[in-house]
Amino acid sequence: MTPLLLATGNPGKVRELRPVLAAHGFVVVGQKERGIASIEETGTTFVENALLKARHAARQSGMAALAEDSGLCVPFLQGSPGLYSARYAGPESDDTANNAKLLATLAGVRGCARAAHYVCCMVFLDSLADPAPLVAQGFWRGRIGVRPVGRGGFGYDPLFWPEGGKRSAAQLNPAEKNRDSHRARALRRLLELLAERQEPQPLSLRD
Amino acid sequence: MTPLLLATGNPGKVRELRPVLAAHGFVVVGQKERGIASIEETGTTFVENALLKARHAARQSGMAALAEDSGLCVPFLQGSPGLYSARYAGPESDDTANNAKLLATLAGVRGCARAAHYVCCMVFLDSLADPAPLVAQGFWRGRIGVRPVGRGGFGYDPLFWPEGGKRSAAQLNPAEKNRDSHRARALRRLLELLAERQEPQPLSLRD
Numbered sequence: 001m002t003p004l005l006l007a008t009g010n011p012g013k014v015r016e017l018r019p020v021l022a023a024h025g026f027v028v029v030g031q032k033e034r035g036i037a038s039i040e041e042t043g044t045t046f047v048e049n050a051l052l053k054a055r056h057a058a059r060q061s062g063m064a065a066l067a068e069d070s071g072l073c074v075p076f077l078q079g080s081p082g083l084y085s086a087r088y089a090g091p092e093s094d095d096t097a098n099n100a101k102l103l104a105t106l107a108g109v110r111g112c113a114r115a116a117h118y119v120c121c122m123v124f125l126d127s128l129a130d131p132a133p134l135v136a137q138g139f140w141r142g143r144i145g146v147r148p149v150g151r152g153g154f155g156y157d158p159l160f161w162p163e164g165g166k167r168s169a170a171q172l173n174p175a176e177k178n179r180d181s182h183r184a185r186a187l188r189r190l191l192e193l194l195a196e197r198q199e200p201q202p203l204s205l206r207d
Numbered sequence: 208m209t210p211l212l213l214a215t216g217n218p219g220k221v222r223e224l225r226p227v228l229a230a231h232g233f234v235v236v237g238q239k240e241r242g243i244a245s246i247e248e249t250g251t252t253f254v255e256n257a258l259l260k261a262r263h264a265a266r267q268s269g270m271a272a273l274a275e276d277s278g279l280c281v282p283f284l285q286g287s288p289g290l291y292s293a294r295y296a297g298p299e300s301d302d303t304a305n306n307a308k309l310l311a312t313l314a315g316v317r318g319c320a321r322a323a324h325y326v327c328c329m330v331f332l333d334s335l336a337d338p339a340p341l342v343a344q345g346f347w348r349g350r351i352g353v354r355p356v357g358r359g360g361f362g363y364d365p366l367f368w369p370e371g372g373k374r375s376a377a378q379l380n381p382a383e384k385n386r387d388s389h390r391a392r393a394l395r396r397l398l399e400l401l402a403e404r405q406e407p408q409p410l411s412l413r414d
Contacts, residue, residue: 044338045258045337045339045340046339047258047340048258051254051255071338071339073339078336079336079337079339082338082339083338117404119339119404121339121342129285129286130252130286131251131278131290132252132253132280132286132326132328133252133254135254135328135344136344137339137341137342137343137400138403139400139403139404141403141404141405185403189396193344193346196345196346196348197324197326197346
């Protein structure tokens with residue numbers, strides 16, 4: 001088993017990813033368990049922010065690191081809230097304030113212009129010197145509703161109606177969300193890349 | 208059809224990608240056709256170099272841009288030639304010199320320590336302001352042989368023996384290479400991400 005630092009301050013994400021990554025040979029350690037503070041996200045893209053967080057975690061811990069950055073993009077709003085999804089209504093804003101701002105910004109906007117997608121970008125770094133960190137993305141397409149619906153999930157889930165469904169993301173149960181979400185899709189791609197890159201086991205100890 | 212700037216000075220790559228991307232609604236324009244010079248690759252990872260090249264191409268052309276960065280990594284050599292695959296034996300080196308240097312560096316090294324993988328990282332940028340460029344990677348695993356074999360391909364192909372095969376990459380025909388290579392795998396993932404992110408077509412003009 002290889003130790004892996006999960007670069008997130010969110011214990012929910014650590015709990016969610018630990019069993020999945022254990023099945024692939026990794027012992028997941030949370031950033032808080034190691035007393036590592038989070039780093040400022042100064043990138044201009046999700047992938048650069050994820051890379052920043054993974055490098056910080058690898059540098060502080062000396063371990064392999066996995067980081068992710070995610071958000072909601074509305075093409076009609078030139079990709080906003082985008083990188084600022086968690087602080088859309090201000091630096092100290094919460095989900096309720098962010099949802100209210102998005103609803104107000106889209107007031108009177110109809111049809112296709114309310115299309116949106118969640119995006120998740122994961123970066124897996126073997127070490128600080130790794131020239132080929134694994135980068136895996138996932139998208140989840142939908143529309144922005146006209147009022148918050150549902151009590152599950154987090155972020156913009158009460159406003160996000162996944163394509164092809166009749167419920168908001170906040171009305172899905174965890175199993176449904178773990179199958180369809182941007183994060184679930186990114187994670188599936190990450191596991192595929194890990195397998196694709198992994199060297200085969202030696203046939204014998206002497207090989 | 209959407210115009211797409213392909214950020215490469217290699218006309219072979221333009222020829223190869225043009226029909227594939229045309230089937231997905233893109234008219235591929237080569238960087239040389241627009242008189243755009245290449246940019247220095249100062250990143251420390253493949254993904255950062257691909258991002259650099261895509262941004263430069265988008266800035267110079269005002270178009271969406273697709274860039275890639277690729278190379279060969281030997282874990283026993285801490286990932287070398289890695290980012291320096293094209294200039295391993297020196298700034299003006301060619302494939303023959305690079306292959307000779309790799310063989311000399313691995314002289315006397317046996318078995319699993321000769322394991323290697325090719326890596327390709329593609330970045331697709333809608334515009335300079337795009338916070339979520341598509342990032343797609345592919346790996347191709349194999350071993351480094353003890354002498355160059357085969358006349359096809361380029362780069363380290365005469366030394367690279369793909370896992371599970373009995374021929375070097377330079378002995379594969381183009382169809383085989385376009386099915387198995389790191390570049391082929393990255394391109395398949397890119398097309399998958401494009402489809403995953405793409406908004407569905409409106410049901411009617413009024414929608």
